[in-house]
Amino acid sequence: MAKIKLTKNELKKQKDALKMFKRYLPTLTLKKQQLQAEIRSAQAERDNARDQHARITEEFMRWVAVFSEEVPQVESFFTLESLQIKRGNIAGVDIPIFESASFKPSTYNLFTTPLWVDKAAKQMMMAMEWDIRRQVYDKKVELLEQELRTTSQRVNLFEKVKIPETQQNIKKINIFLGDEQTATVVRGKISKKKLSEHQEGA
Secondary structure, eight states: OOOOOOSHHHHHHHHHHHHHHHHHHHHHHHHHHHHHHHHHHHHHHHHHHHHHHHHHHHHHHHHHHTSOSOOOOGGGGEEEEEEEEEEEEETTEEEEEEEEEEEEEOOOOTTTSOTTHHHHHHHHHHHHHHHHHHHHHHHHHHHHHHHHHHHHHHHHIIIIIIHHHHHHHHHHHHHHHHHHHHHHHHHHHHHHHHHHHHHHHO
């Protein structure tokens, strides 16, 4: 704990600091709660995207297994044409928001390519879109968790360090100033008594 001056000016300074800490603490606590709720929501979105990707991929693999032909690289039958990710803001945190993804089918030989490739390519496009969504939600969770750690540290600093420390300083200064005032009154009474005795003796 830093050494404090036992003066009226320091008392005012400490009281102002305490007022500020108490004013900011509810805002920080509210931000912490908001971030926790947003993280839970983003985690649910991410888990859903991961489950959808897994489900579509699994369905595709089961369906392709019915055919005895060798499975070509289905991803080669389309390309990601455009990806729209905008920026958003949650509790002061810059976050990515998935808007859309569009895919362009590749040109391939209709005679040498198995018939099921068209359907398979469509399914894999859907699976890829869900995987992109999952990556965006992953980033969103990461950024929000980072901000939550910082906010939690500030809440703890205010609650467990700054507010108790400032209250202790105020108490210490008040005791010192009170003792000093009492000593001044006592000295005044002694001086008055001595003066009175001196006048009586004269």
